[in-house]
Amino acid sequence: MAGFYDALETRDPGERERDLFARLPAQLAHAKARSAHYGHALAAIEPRDIGSREALARLPVTRKSELVALQEATPPFGGLNATPPAALSRIFMSPGPIFDPEGRGADYWHAARPLFGAGFRRGDVALNCFSYHLTPAGSMMESGLHHLGCAVIPGGVGQTEMQALAIARLAPSGYVGTPSFLKLILEKCDELGLPARSMRRALVSGEAFLPPVRAFLADRGIEAFQAYGTADLGMVAYETPAREGLVVNEDMIVEIVRPGTGEPVPDGEVGEVVVTGFNADYPLVRFATGDLSAILPGASPCGRTNARIRGWMGRADQATKVRGMFVHPQQVAEVLRRHGLARGRLVVENEAGEDRMTLHVEGEGAGSDLVRSLEATLREVMKLRGAIAWRPAGSLPNDGKVIEDARRYS
Numbered sequence: 001m002a003g004f005y006d007a008l009e010t011r012d013p014g015e016r017e018r019d020l021f022a023r024l025p026a027q028l029a030h031a032k033a034r035s036a037h038y039g040h041a042l043a044a045i046e047p048r049d050i051g052s053r054e055a056l057a058r059l060p061v062t063r064k065s066e067l068v069a070l071q072e073a074t075p076p077f078g079g080l081n082a083t084p085p086a087a088l089s090r091i092f093m094s095p096g097p098i099f100d101p102e103g104r105g106a107d108y109w110h111a112a113r114p115l116f117g118a119g120f121r122r123g124d125v126a127l128n129c130f131s132y133h134l135t136p137a138g139s140m141m142e143s144g145l146h147h148l149g150c151a152v153i154p155g156g157v158g159q160t161e162m163q164a165l166a167i168a169r170l171a172p173s174g175y176v177g178t179p180s181f182l183k184l185i186l187e188k189c190d191e192l193g194l195p196a197r198s199m200r201r202a203l204v205s206g207e208a209f210l211p212p213v214r215a216f217l218a219d220r221g222i223e224a225f226q227a228y229g230t231a232d233l234g235m236v237a238y239e240t241p242a243r244e245g246l247v248v249n250e251d252m253i254v255e256i257v258r259p260g261t262g263e264p265v266p267d268g269e270v271g272e273v274v275v276t277g278f279n280a281d282y283p284l285v286r287f288a289t290g291d292l293s294a295i296l297p298g299a300s301p302c303g304r305t306n307a308r309i310r311g312w313m314g315r316a317d318q319a320t321k322v323r324g325m326f327v328h329p330q331q332v333a334e335v336l337r338r339h340g341l342a343r344g345r346l347v348v349e350n351e352a353g354e355d356r357m358t359l360h361v362e363g364e365g366a367g368s369d370l371v372r373s374l375e376a377t378l379r380e381v382m383k384l385r386g387a388i389a390w391r392p393a394g395s396l397p398n399d400g401k402v403i404e405d406a407r408r409y410s
Contacts, residue, residue, distance in 0.1 A: 005116040008250045009304045016306065020253055021051050023278065031283035036079030037062070037070065038285060053264070056253065056286065061262040061274060063288040064232065065317055068096045077101060083281040092136040092231065095326050095383065100136050100231045103281035109136070109229070110249050111144025114238030117247070118203040118225040120174055122149030127166060127199075129155040129177030129185070130206070130324070136231045137206065137324070141176045144235075150174075157181065157324075160188040164196070171198035178324045179204040179213045179224065180354050186220060196220075203227055203238075206324030208312060208407065213353035228312055230289055232282070233275050237309050245296040245308035251278050254307065255286070256295055259316040262286065267295040272316040273309070290317050318403045322348055322355045327382050329402040335359065335377050339370070345396050346386070350407040357386040362393050 004010060028047035031038040041060050050056055062080070070078030076085060076099045083103060085091060090102040102108055120126065126145050130137035132154055142152050153172055155163050163185045166172070175182050182202060189196040202217065202224040209226040217224045228246055229235035236254065237246035248254050255264050256271040265271040273289045292315065296308040315321075319328045327346065336344045343362040348355060359378055371388050378386045 004303070005113045009113075009247075009306070011305060013299070013305050013307075016250075020251075021053075021056075024056070024253070024276070025050055027276075027278050027283060028285065030082060030280065031285055034082035035283055036074065038080070038283065040079075042285070053253075053255070056276065057255065057262065057264050059262075059286050061257070061286045061288045062284065064098075064230070064290050065288075065319065067098045067232075071099055075099075077282070080282060080284065082283050088281065090136075090139060092139075093134045094136070094231045095331075096328065098231070101282050102136060102139065103279070105280075107144055107147040109140040109143060109234035110251065111140055111229075111235045112147040113144075113249055114225075114227040114229075114235045115141070115144050115148055115150075115176070115203055117238050117240045118174075118227075119201040119223060120145065120148055120150055120203070124148075124150045124174050124201075125153065125170060125172040126150050126174040126176060127153045127155050127163070127170075127172040129157060129163065129175065129181050132156045135325075140229070140231075140234060141203070145176070160185050161192065164188040164192055164194050167196050167199060168194035173198055173200050175199060175202040175204075175222075177202075177204065178206040179209050179217070179226075180207060180323065182222075182224075183213050183216055183353055186216075201225075205229060207321060207355060208350075210350060210353050210407075216353065226311065228291075228293075228309070230291075232284060232287060233277055233279075233289070236273070236275055236289075237311075239311075240300060240302040240304060242300045242302035244300060246311050247300055247302075247304045247308050248306045250306065253277070254309065256293060256309070257288070259292070262288075267297060270294045270310075270313060288316075290315055290319055292316055314405060320346075320348055320403050320405050322357055322382075322384055325382070325384055327357070327384070327403060331381050332359070332402045334381050335374070336361070338377050339374060343396055344402075346403045348403070348405050348407060355407070357384065358389050359386055360389045360391050360396060362391050362396055364390075364393070 025047040032042045089104045092100040132138035205227045225239040227238040253276040255274040259272045292313040293309040
């Protein structure tokens, strides 16, 4: 099994399905008994009756978009947790804010398998440029790398000159982080005349892996693979050398449902990604991520037999991921409210592989002081930099859209 993480990846699909649904009733019983939220949501459900996808599809959906309200009503985790906060390893705070628990199990976030699929092996040195501050992505990847036996440079985000120096001096063989940030670091290496030839592989996530960035990395001899995960579930699916979609991680039941419902759609149809996992600490059942994707037909040519999804295809709601961070409509409203403005629309675009966001505001224009103040508020509320553009009164579309994702993914 040298080319695979373990034998689970190549087992008969029917065997995998039988195993997952043989284990599911016990997981549902655990969630019902130990989680206040699922004690209520599954009150009328007999767990032993849920032994198939058809039966699972009858259970209620818990939406990521509901977590902020749930957690405000029942701190800190909305009653979804089965392990009390004091017994956890870490507690994270993602934008929203949404609080995410991390338990004490090895490879808690299921990151080792996607990293192995991207070519990481024992003895590799990896530069981890996901954030280590409050959000879980840095810890998520570090725990998977450690599980594989890799050494980790905890680079985090920002400080491109220091990151470039780390590559030149420490010669990491791999990178994990957003693809656009890897491109920025490598360009900084070029600018400073620092070598970056040691970098041979990467696992990227947190944003769309756009063709110009993929080509840029390939031209430098870096094999980069994308993965899809969330701060709630960990790593859900990952790209393999076949380069045909993302293979669903083991120990995950993935459904694609019609947005706004819990109704599964036919394979190939785009819908919302809904995941049921086997996490004992945070037993999420039919967790609707808000992300769009579709099931690909057949098995991967790489030999892995699990289902494949097409990858991240946008959001089922208006929440949008920018440079690895979610931006929510309520954040746009907060920026406008602080400055007494009535209407605005956040437009997210991509230029040369880098996300750019501009807040379009209706008004007659304003001086540079107000523009700077708006930019500062935008940065404070969203933790991201953005530009301000003034539009004539009544010129923004009357379609209820607060965030427009104008990026192109093909």
